[in-house]
Amino acid sequence: MTTIYNYRQVISKAIGDEMRADPDVVLFGEDVAAAGGAFKTTPGLFEEFGPNRVRDTPISEQAIVGAALGAAMTGLRPVAEIMFADFAGVCFDQIANQVAKYRYMTNGQVRVPLVIRMANGAGSGFGAQHSQSAENWFLNIPGLKIVTPGTVADLYGLLRASIRDDNPVLFFEHKNLFAIKGEIAGLDSEIVPLGVAAIVREGTDITVVANQQMRHRALEAAEILAAEGISLEVIDPRTIVPFDEETILESLRRTSRLMIVQEGPRDGSWGASLVSRVVTDNFELLDAPPVVLSSEETPVPYAGNLEELWLTSVSEIVEAARRQVRY
Amino acid sequence: MTSLNNLAARSLTDGVPADAADLLGRMWQIRHFENEVMSLFSKNLVRGSTHLCQGQEAVSVGVCWDLRRTDFMTCTYRGHGAVIAKGAPLDGSFGEILGRQIGLCGGKGGSMHLTDISVGALGSNAIVGAHLPISVGSALSSQVQGRDDVSVTIFGDGSTNIGAFHESLNLAAVWKLPIVFVIENNQYGEYSPLASTTPIDQLVRRADSYGMPGVLVDGNDVVAVRAVMNDAVGRARLGLGPTLIEAPTYRQVGHSRSDPGAYRPDGELERWLALDPIPRLASAMVTFGVATSDEVAAIEASARTDVLSALDRALASPIPDDGLRLKDVFA
Numbered sequence: 001m002t003t004i005y006n007y008r009q010v011i012s013k014a015i016g017d018e019m020r021a022d023p024d025v026v027l028f029g030e031d032v033a034a035a036g037g038a039f040k041t042t043p044g045l046f047e048e049f050g051p052n053r054v055r056d057t058p059i060s061e062q063a064i065v066g067a068a069l070g071a072a073m074t075g076l077r078p079v080a081e082i083m084f085a086d087f088a089g090v091c092f093d094q095i096a097n098q099v100a101k102y103r104y105m106t107n108g109q110v111r112v113p114l115v116i117r118m119a120n121g122a123g124s125g126f127g128a129q130h131s132q133s134a135e136n137w138f139l140n141i142p143g144l145k146i147v148t149p150g151t152v153a154d155l156y157g158l159l160r161a162s163i164r165d166d167n168p169v170l171f172f173e174h175k176n177l178f179a180i181k182g183e184i185a186g187l188d189s190e191i192v193p194l195g196v197a198a199i200v201r202e203g204t205d206i207t208v209v210a211n212q213q214m215r216h217r218a219l220e221a222a223e224i225l226a227a228e229g230i231s232l233e234v235i236d237p238r239t240i241v242p243f244d245e246e247t248i249l250e251s252l253r254r255t256s257r258l259m260i261v262q263e264g265p266r267d268g269s270w271g272a273s274l275v276s277r278v279v280t281d282n283f284e285l286l287d288a289p290p291v292v293l294s295s296e297e298t299p300v301p302y303a304g305n306l307e308e309l310w311l312t313s314v315s316e317i318v319e320a321a322r323r324q325v326r327y
Numbered sequence: 328m329t330s331l332n333n334l335a336a337r338s339l340t341d342g343v344p345a346d347a348a349d350l351l352g353r354m355w356q357i358r359h360f361e362n363e364v365m366s367l368f369s370k371n372l373v374r375g376s377t378h379l380c381q382g383q384e385a386v387s388v389g390v391c392w393d394l395r396r397t398d399f400m401t402c403t404y405r406g407h408g409a410v411i412a413k414g415a416p417l418d419g420s421f422g423e424i425l426g427r428q429i430g431l432c433g434g435k436g437g438s439m440h441l442t443d444i445s446v447g448a449l450g451s452n453a454i455v456g457a458h459l460p461i462s463v464g465s466a467l468s469s470q471v472q473g474r475d476d477v478s479v480t481i482f483g484d485g486s487t488n489i490g491a492f493h494e495s496l497n498l499a500a501v502w503k504l505p506i507v508f509v510i511e512n513n514q515y516g517e518y519s520p521l522a523s524t525t526p527i528d529q530l531v532r533r534a535d536s537y538g539m540p541g542v543l544v545d546g547n548d549v550v551a552v553r554a555v556m557n558d559a560v561g562r563a564r565l566g567l568g569p570t571l572i573e574a575p576t577y578r579q580v581g582h583s584r585s586d587p588g589a590y591r592p593d594g595e596l597e598r599w600l601a602l603d604p605i606p607r608l609a610s611a612m613v614t615f616g617v618a619t620s621d622e623v624a625a626i627e628a629s630a631r632t633d634v635l636s637a638l639d640r641a642l643a644s645p646i647p648d649d650g651l652r653l654k655d656v657f658a
Contacts, residue, residue, distance in 0.1 A: 024471075024472075026467075026471055052470075052471055053471065055502070057498060058494070058497055058498060058501065060494035060497065060498055062460055062490060062491045062494050063460045063463060063491070063494035063495050063497070063498040064460075065460070066457065066459070066460020066461050066463065066464060066491065066495070067460050067461075067463045067464035067467055067498065068464060069460075069461050069464055070399075070449070070460065070461035070462055070463060070464020070465040070466075070467070070468070070478075071464035071465065071467045071468045071471075072464070073444075073449065073461075073464070073465065074399060074449075074464070074465040074468035074469075075468045075472060076467070076468050076471060076472070078464075093454055093457055093491075094457065094460065097453075097454050097457065098452075098454070098457055098461065102450070103655050103656075103657070103658060104435065104655050104656055105432060105435060105436045105440045105442070106432050106435075106436060106440070106442045106444070106450065107430075107431075107432040107433035107434075107435045107436070107651075107654075107655060108654065108655035108658075109432070109442060109443075109444040109445075110444060111658045112658070113658075142656050143656050143657070145657075166658035167657045167658050
C-alpha cells in the first residue's frame with residue numbers, strides 16, 4: 001500500500017525508516033530536533049528517537065560536519081544537516097580537506113559513513129547567498145559522493161541508500177521542489193542505488209540530461225516538442241558522483257545529440273564535465289555539437305523576474321532543441 | 328617533599344611515580360625520533376615539510392600515558408610525539424614520514440598525517456584546528472553508544488584563534504561530551520609569538536566562555552601533566568563533560584624545516600632549555616632515589632637503540648606499490 005508524500009515530508013520518512021533499521025544512525029543539525037527542521041523536513045524524529053539520537057546544534061557548521069566525521073569513523077552513521085547548501089562555504093575545510101580525504105590519507109584505516117543534507121537551488125527568492133546549486137562546488141574533490149534527487153521516490157530511495165553507504169555523501173534537497181508529490185510504500189525495495197541514472201522519458205532525437213528542477217522543465221519541453229514531432233529522451237542522472245555515464249552513452253547511440261539542462265553557471269559544472277568526457281572519449285557518437293543550457297555567469301539575483309531569467313526556462317529548452325535537430 | 332615512588336605525586340616537586348622509568352624511556356624515544364627525522368631531512372630523505380616537537384615531550388607523554396587503546400586522540404601536524412605516545416610503533420611512524428610500505432598509512436599520509444586507528448591515534452591533522460570537531464565527533468560516538476571511552480585532542484596555542492576551536496568547545500560543553508581539550512602552548516603560532524596574536528596571556532581563561540573547567544599545568548613536567556589529565560579524563564568518563572587544559576611548553580626547534588627560528592629573543596631558548604622536560608624527570612628520579620645516574624643514562628641508551636633499530640626497519644621497507652595511489656578513495 002502506498003502513501004502520498006510531498007518531497008519535503010518524505011525526508012523524515014526516509015531518515016526515520018533508516019533510524020528504525022539501524023541504532024547507529026543519528027541526526028543532528030541546526031533546528032532539526034525540537035523544531036523539526038528549518039524547512040520542516042525532520043518533524044517527528046526527535047519525538048520518536050529522543051535526544052540521544054536526534055540533536056539540535058548551535059549555528060556551527062564546522063563543528064557539525066567535523067563531528068559527523070569523527071562520529072562516522074568511530075561507529076555511528078551520522079546524518080548531518082547544514083540547512084542551506086550555501087552554508088557549505090562555512091565548513092568547506094571540513095568537507096573538502098577532512099571528510100573527503102580521511103579514508104584515503106589513512107590508507108583505508110577508517111570508513112566514513114556519513115550524509116550531509118543541504119537545501120539546494122534557486123527559484124524561491126532567497127537571494128544570492130541562499131540559492132546556489134552547490135553540488136558543483138565539490139566536483140573537483142575526489143572522495144565525495146554527490147546526490148541530487150528530483151522526485152519524491154528518488155529522494156526517498158536515494159536518501160536511504162546514502163545513509164546505508166559506507167562513504168561520505170553530500171545530499172542536496174532542492175528547495176523549489178518541496179511541494180511536489182509522489183507515492184511510496186516505504187519498502188526496502190524502493191531504495192535507489194547510487195550511481196544509476198533514470199530514463200524518465202524515452203525518445204529518439206535528443207538525449208537531454210537534466211536534474212532536480214531542470215528535469216521537470218525538460219519534461220515540459222519534451223511534451224511541447226512532441227507535438228512538433230521532435231522526440232526528447234530525458235535522463236535524470238540522480239547522482240552526480242558516481243555518474244552513470246553508460247546510460248547516457250547508450251542513449252546517445254540512439255539519438256546522436258546531447259543536451260544538458262542544469263541549474264547554475266556552466267563553468268566548473270557537472271554538465272560541462274559530462275560534455276568534456278563525451279566529446280573527448282566518444283566524439284563519434286555525436287552528429288551535432290552538444291548543447292549546455294545553464295544559468296548566466298552571475299550570482300543568483302533576488303527579484304522574481306531576474307531570478308526566473310537566471311534559470312533556464314522551458315521555452316529556452318524548446319528553442320535550443322529545435323535548433324539542435326536542424327543542425 | 329613527600330615519599331619516594333609517590334603514586335599520588337601531582338608534580339615533579341612532590342615525587343616521581345613508580346613507572347617513572349617508562350615515562351622517561353618514552354620521552355627519550357620521542358626526542359631521538361625527532362632528532363633522527365631532522366637528520367633524515369638533511370639527507371633529503373623526507374619530502375615536503377615536517378614539524379618537530381623537541382622540548383614538548385612531556386605534553387605528549389603526560390596526556391597519553393594513562394589513556395586506554397580505545398580512547399581516541401587527535402593532534403596537529405606537529406604530532407609525531409603524540410602519536411608515538413598513544414602507542415603507534417616507531418618503525419611505522421618513521422616509515423610514514425619516509426613514504427614507505429611499512430608506514431602507518433602505507434606512505435599515503437606523510438609526516439603531517441600520522442594515524443594509527445588500532446591504538447586510538449585517530450589522526451594528525453595538517454589544517455590548524457580542524458581536528459577539534461573530529462574529536463567532538465568521536466566523543467559523540469562514545470556518548471551515543473554508552474561507552475565510557477574518552478576523546479582527547481591536542482592542539483597548539485595558534486589553534487585557539489581559529490573558529491573550529493570555539494565551535495568545538497561550545498558544542499562539546501552543550502552536549503556534555505566525554506572529551507579533553509589540551510592546548511600545547513609552545514609560545515609560537517608558526518613564526519609569530521603568542522602576544523602578537525592573542526590579547527590574553529593565559530589561554531585557559533577561554534574555558535570560562537564555554538562553561539567548562541580550565542586547568543593550567545606546567546607542560547614541561549610530565550608528572551603534573553599526567554595528574555591533571557587523569558582528573559579531566561575521570562570527569563569525562565563519569566559523564567561530567569569536557570575540560571580545557573593549557574600546558575605551556577617550548578618548541579626547541581623552528582616551525583618547520585625552513586625555519587631557523589631567528590625571531591626568538593636572545594636568551595629565550597636558553598631559559599627554556601634549562602626547563603627541558605627530559606632532564607627534569609631524570610634528575611627528579613635521581614633526587615628521589617628511584618634511579619641512579621647510571622640507570623637513567625641506560626634508559627636513554629635503550630631508547631636510542633629502539634629508535635635506531637626502528638629507523639633501520641623503516642629504511643629497509645620498500646616504497647609503496649604504484650597501484651596504491653588508486654585505492655581507498657571510497658570504501
